[in-house]
Amino acid sequence: MENVIKIRGLTKNYGKNRGVIDVNLDVAKGDVFGFLGPNGAGKSTTIRSMLGFLRFDEGSISILGMDSVRDHEKILRDVGYMPSEAWFYDTMRVSEVIKYAADVRGLDCAQEAAKLCERLKVDTHKKIKELSLGNRKKVSIVCAMQHRPKLFIFDEPTSGLDPLMQRNFFNLIDEYVRDGATCVLSTHVLSEVNRYCRHAAIMRDGRLMMLEDTNIDEDAFLKYYMDEEEM
Template identity: 80%
Template sequence: MENVISIRNLTKTYGKKRGVSDVSFEVHEGEIFGFIGPNGAGKSTTIRSMLGFLNFNSGSINILGMDSVKDHERILRDVGYMPSEALFYPTMKVSEVIKYAADVRKVDCREEAAKLCERLQVDTSKKIKELSLGNRKKVSIVCAMQHRPKLFVFDEPTSGLDPLMQNTFFELIKEYVEQGTTCMLSTHVLPEVRRYCDRAAIMREGHLIKTDTVENLIATSAKNVKVTADGETKEYMYNGDINDLIRELGGQHVENLTIEEPSLEDMFMHFYEGQEETK
């Protein structure tokens, strides 16, 4: 399986401010790859370094078989990028923005753009300044998808979209991926990762914590425990044998004990909160 994205030892610093440090991972051809972590984890810095919008300090990035620095312009021809914030000239009409995005690439995208606008219910006659955040997001989606790129890179794409449009957005992604496109999805919406992604990389505080299949990442024998003992209530995730837990509590006066399967958020949270880093 070919790697559409290959990042090796990427480091980007902002003086005293945190960037990313020694980040390495691959995105395989034809997969939907989740890039997850809390806000400020380094996801956007990594993406902007990938696409040549930031000069990084060290490491190497290969996109679609090309060097991200030397072949920056060639790479962008085959990438559909959607930033976390969709900013356009406010007085332009939606139709003008979509055409402008196509003209920059020197590609006739009218047929694909029309299909996308219909699916996403985009009113092309309105001016950008008349649109809500969600409708600006939809325009950004059209601009990223209309040239049928080999690689999608989406940074927090569904914020501002209503649930119906979120479903439509992922339906479109799956359709393009079935036709050969690869997708990298940066998000902190964990149910999206579970539902749509094949593999994922977890970022925390500028470091890559783990990369694996989503199935493996959420597989855990851990349980959420809430115990009231000796007048004190504690809540925590327990990773050991439940029988060991019972023995540990044996010397206490237990007033209440609840043991539950962890939520999806809880299963990922231990990656976010200072567990030992692994690759």
């Protein structure tokens, strides 16, 4: 099956601090891929390298068959990214942020955005500074989905969302994936991986390890989060 993401030998150092070491990863088209690991393990570094926020030291990243450095701008046309913090411009209204994201893409996404706002109950008239974290996350989901990308990358998407919105979010993912999209989900929530992901990998100390099965029990899962001395 065609690989949407192909990472080979990715290494990124932050001077004295470790980033990621020799990461190899393949994500097939149509997959919902769980990306797990403790805080500081290197998940965000991998994602940020894929999106061109970081310049990596060694290795190569291919996304949708294109080189992540050379074809950076082209790749982002077909990627919907939701960062974990979901920050926007405080003085703008929700509708302005959503339209701004579409305008930069040079697309009219009004119809899809309206559908998403309705499904996620987003109040588009409010100013960003009036929103809670959960509501900012919903705006971020709309911005990541409104252009119907081929690849979704979500960094801890459900933190701050109420259970009903979490379910709506995963229903949306399911619909887009059925239409041919691929999804990478960075999360700490084991139940999300068990229930929604088809494949998963875990990062620990900057190194990536594929999991054989996404149905892992909590004790086995938590072992990855423990320091070697605690085990």
